[in-house]
Amino acid sequence: MDNQNLSAFIIVAENKSFSEAAYVLDVTQSTISKRIALLESQVGKKLFDRIARRVALTEAGQELLPRARRILKEYANALQAINDLSGNVSGILRLAISHHLGLHRLPDLLKIFSKTYPDVVLDIEFMDSEKAYERVMQAKSEIGIITLGSEIHPNIHKKEIWDDPLKFVCSEDHALSKLLDPELEDLANFPVILPGLNTYTGRIVQNIFQYRQISLVTPMSTNYLETISKMVEIGLGWSVLPETLTKNLHSLSVNHTSIKRQLGYICHTKHTLSNAGVAFLSLLDQQCEIEVNL
Template structure:
């Protein structure tokens, strides 16, 4: 079928008349009439019935209009997508993240993004979850990625993009690392090394302990996950850390995961944005990469 004939048909059907269709398409009414007639002859079906000054779709016309609506909507989407890509020669991407996704998940994706769109300035701000959420509310960030629970603020939209597992880790030569079975009480008796209050990992641990009616001894507190890993490896205490964070050290043999079912916590990593913010072309392009790279690891 001739795409130009379909466009004319779709416009006439949308306006239920030739006059407004001619105005929109910037062609004469006789030209429209000829093209509609040619389309009807090609299909072997009548598409319109004329009653007075108005035209109405026949059954065949209604069927065709259903499909032309889909066709031209998709064409419009394609045009907009290509315009967005054309506009990605320059711009700015403002992304926030809590510590785990910011340091251990997003950099690889941001590296891909920079290769594809070298003209886009990328700004990644890493802080604890509460501070990131506040910056979203104040429109200081376009999107953010946080692990664990987010504040139930009506202005923030949250979507789960992948999952993380929090596990107990010790030094490789820690006494608990040599045991095949470790009781919860043994772990709780150890000195813990944790992030500062307000970090999503610490909040997750505190919530789990509250449910269990248990307490731990916080021996040290660091604002850096790398500092925590070094302290644990030096046998200064144990910690609860993300699998994303400790994978390399476990493979290298400097840290050991201790399986304690009561203290193994699965949490969501969520994409956050302000519900009133418009998603810019740079953000849309970045989210496409996120969707390609961060498929959920397990079902809810």
């Protein structure tokens, strides 16, 4: 089976559209149709049902899809393994990076890596930490740089690189800003804007209040910390944010309460790292040593 045909099949299946697959692969829709027709001819079965302007996998297509993904993954792994035998640091390095780390912690490191290893193509996807974790678990990304959760699968190796203190914050003119040493109960009287409970950060904050059996008023939620910072700044509620996002906000000294996150990287222990992956982790480990010595 031709790799291009398999790739076209996977992209059509994921997008449920020939035209969208053509856009993703930067080819004509006619080319996509020909590749699918060739693949259907090879397997002797129809792979898609065409319904209106959308397509759906047939039973044969559903059987082929996971196998097609494995074939392309093994092919890419084989090419990378052969390339790594030379000792060269090159090829594609797939990274899954949380939005916050991509904006506030990694730009300089990525710049250094790109200059040091110009033959490496960085394939970076920015997403929530939880989704990045799943991508590494599924071997779709080689390394994840994320907020580290307390529960990690035995096949996942994690390393903390940064301590990330979190601050209780509100706007400069919020009623809470007038309190010298507010208690958690004081905060609970006002609306809070937090990441969802599906995020590590959201659960950290919620657990603190649940432990004290304090209910929170949460009229809105978003997983983008930069958005939360702006909403807090205009007075829509208080929140808990990293220090990097508190510039225009009032920090609240909440009695006997301090919160921090662990930021770092994860990789899968059952998958051999590429030379590029090893080089990138080495750079992150150097950053860890710098943080320890600060």
